[in-house]
Amino acid sequence: MSSEEKATPLLTLTGDYDEHKTMSAWEELLAGEDELARRQFPVRGLIHDSWKRCLTGGIDAQGREAPLFCGKDDIEHLTRSSTELLTAAHRSFSIVGSLLDGTGAMLVLADENGVLIDAIGDKRTIHDGMDIHLAIGGKWTEEVAGTNGIGTALCTGEPVYVHAAEHFCAGIKSWTCAGAPIRDPFDGKIIGVVDLSGHPDIFRPHNTVLVAAAAREIEKALVAHQNEQRTRLLEAFIAQAPFYRRVDGLIIVDHLGRAVYCNNVSAESRDEFPNSLSTGVGQRLLPAGGTHTFAELTEALPDRLRSCHIKPLTLDGDFRGAALVVPAGMRGEAIPAPRRPRWPSREATDLIVGQSEAMLTAIDIACRVAQSSEVTSLLIEGETGVGKELFAQLVHLISRGSKNAPFIALNCGAITRELFGSELFGHVAGAFTGASRDGKAGAFELANGGVLCLDEIGEMPLDIQPFLLRVLEERVVHRLGDSRGRPVDVRLIASTNRDLKQEVAAGRFRRDLYYRIGAVVVNVPPLREREGDVALLLDHFSRKIAERTGTEPLLFDANAVDALLAYSWPGNVRELKNLVERLHVLVGGEQIGVADLPREITSPQECVTPVVKSFPVGKMRTENPCNVGNAEEQALREALSVEHGNLSRVALKLKISRPTLYRKLDQFGIRRSFS
Structure with missing residues (x-):
């Protein structure tokens, strides 16, 4: 097809465009009769303003092509300097590009300087585009290529379309294009343009809507990438x-x-x-x-x-x-005191006991998240028994507008893989074998307007994680077997005793989900790092149990207190609470001495568990034979190591139920974070 055939006039294509009148207005403008041309042959104000800029800037109206900004040798440098933009656009381009083959249209990406850095779509159109340098390396700003979708979008900062004769340069009038600027979410600066181009028969006024939507998707991807980069820079600094x-x-x-x-x-x-x-x-x-x-x-x-x-x-x-x-004090600044939590009520103050700096810092972060309407997810990390569930309750208690809002807790480690989707998202009647006859609302729907706590989120199967991410992003849940979306307004609190960063590195947890739920992280310190809190907790639990049972609080002599303060508390607060309950039952209101304490507290060196290494399946260590309890603990630790902490596989290997496995883990004070 010749260029003349491609440029066949399309009279009155839209109410705003007339090929003959537009060409006549362009010719009158070049002849110096601009005002007469505007009265006799009107064009859109956006096009007229662009033409004027081109005329004033000395653009050659008879130009046949855009200039090449760089040759093949410079392409690598060009793409390297635009890595962030190319990465953000990759998903949108790969989806849309495959749909354009055979349509006569191509999708191009330009950087902030109007230089094309990517092109995808109909192969014939891409080939034709090379004739006018509508290809990687071509520069399409108004200053060098006249009025066009890319350059005019960069100039105006708005989505635009430029159709056929509306182009300023004669050699480009056989094309139509629609461009939309891409803005950096960080500071709003224009960093590129996405443009849909082709010959005039692909023109539709709503092409601008398509490219504007593509630009917004790229901006969303930039937000996710920048959040990840920020987190990685912080991690690099800390390291x-x-x-x-x-x-x-x-x-x-x-x-x-x-x-x-x-x-x-x-x-x-x-x-x-x-x-x-x-x-x-x-x-x-x-x-x-x-x-x-x-x-x-x-x-x-x-x-x-x-x-x-x-x-x-x-x-x-x-x-x-x-x-x-x-450094603090470099300019005579006073060193700030440790931040104190913003306790909003007496009820919240009584929920968590602790005065150590590490604990107050964690509480302050949780309170700030709860009182903020901007943060919709929170990740709580900490060893088993530190009280992560109390932090979830704290956030729910003081969240704005959540006085009567629901609080739904779901233990991801206690759900079978087959029922995970149903428990989280719900199902309709007949969605699967065994489904409820009337359907069932999932945890997200039950928690609508309140807080959903996903405990042990590191146990969530990989194939469920993308669906959770989608709900968090779109705030719409689909029940299993139902195409209808149900809007949900839920604040998600996820907790784990695993190192999720290691899980991500090992491929057991999705990176994008980690960054989505980990926008704010509360690290609940283990009891051994909470200086001064052991004595507070001993008194707190002793008084609570005494009130409940109608007995007197326990009294600890000096030697017993010293032993308790020196103990490392591998089971953390849960272990301490269990000890106080045990002493209330066995000793009662009498004074507690060292002899009343368990041997692992009074003689910890005799009860140190050796470091367990990974051994081949089926081979049990027989050195240092001990009692049945020690052998059971050793078998449990070895199974956890071999299965990298996957509780489903550990339970299967040991031929015990999941509840029994949880009970054994608590009994032996074993954490479930393995590399």
């Missing part, structure tokens, strides 16, 4: 920053010069920075203009701050950011 103290100021900057984390940097400290810099999260510490090196960041800092600790941060071997630590 190599032994000099950092909690009272110090900290600013973490990514490789684009953007402050992604800021803590303990007072308003007065900002006076140290030049006017072009800012320490606020979401703003730039360095001017815009691509990636920066560690040296450029260091040189941009004022002289007084160059003496601070400045650490480069690398991810996967590449420089991806830097950490600036401002």
Whole structure:
């Protein structure tokens, strides 16, 4: 097909467009009779304004193509500098691109400079696009290519379409295109354009809606990527920053010069920075203009701050950011006192007992999340027995508007794989064999308007995790066997005694789900790290049990207290509570001495469990034979190690039920986090 055939006029294609009138207006504009042309041959205001910019800018109206910004040798550098945008667009392009084959349309992606960095779609159209450099490396800003979907979208900052004769350059008038800008969610800056192009017969006014939707999907992917990058930069900093103290100021900057984390940097400290810099999260510490090196960041800092600790941060071997630590007191600032929880009520204050700094910090984070309407998910991490469920109850208790809201708790470790979907999402009648005749609401529906607590979320099967992620993203749940979506408003609290980062690295937990539920993490400290809290808890549990049973609280002599304070409490608060209950039953109101305490507390060195290594299945260790209880514990530890903590497989291997397995784990004080 010749270019003349491609450009066959389409008279009155829409109410706004007339091929003949548009061409006449363009010719009158070039002849210097702009006002007459506008009266006689009107064009859209957006097109007229763009034409005027092109005319003023000296664009060749007879141009046949866009210029090539770079050759084949420079393509690799071009794509490397746009890695973040290309990664974010990959999913949308792979889905849409496969649907465009044979349609006469192509989807292209341009960077902030209007240079094409990706193209996909109908093969013949892509081939034709090369004639006008509508291909990777071609530059399509208005300043060099005249009016077009990419350049005009960059110029106006809005989705636009440019059809056939509306292009400024004659050689491009046999094309139609619709472009939408892509904005960086971090600061709103335009970082690219997605454009749908082809010959005039593909034109539809709603093409702008399609590209605008594609741009929004890319922006969503950018949000997820930036959140992941922020978390990874924080992890990289923590891994190599032994000099950092909690009272110090900290600013973490990514490789684009953007402050992604800021803590303990007072308003007065900002006076140290030049006017072009800012320490606020979401703003730039360095001017815009691509990636920066560690040296450029260091040189941009004022002289007084160059003496601070400045650490480069690398991810996967590449420089991806830097950490600036401002030591407390460097400018005479007072060292802040530990943050105290925002207790909203007496009921909340009584829920969790503890005065150690580690515990108060965890409580404060939980209270802040509960009182915030922005954070919809919380991850609670901690060893078995530390009281993670109390933190979930605390968040529910003080959440805004949740006085009468439901609190639904679901133990992911106690549900079979077959029933997981039904328990979480519900099912309709006849959805599967054994389904309820009337259908059943799942945990999400039951918790609507309140809090859903997923305990032991690390036990959730991999094939269920994508469905959970979808519900959290869309806030709509579909019962099994039902195509109808049901909107839900649920605050999710997930808890685990596993190291989910290790689970992600091992492929046992989805990375995207981890970052979604782990927007805020509360690390509940083990009892051995809660200085001063053992005595408080002994008194608390003793009084509670005494009130319930109508007896006197226990009295501990000095030697017994010393032994209890020196014990490491592998079972944490649960172990301590069980001990107090046991002493109430066996000793009663008498004074408790060392002789009344269990041997593992008074002589811990005699009861140390050796480190259990992974052994081949079927081979039991026979060294140091001991009693039946020790052999049972050893078998349990070896099975956990071999099965990497998967409780379903451990129960199957040991030929015991899941409830029995849980009881044995608690009995021996065994944590379920294995690598």
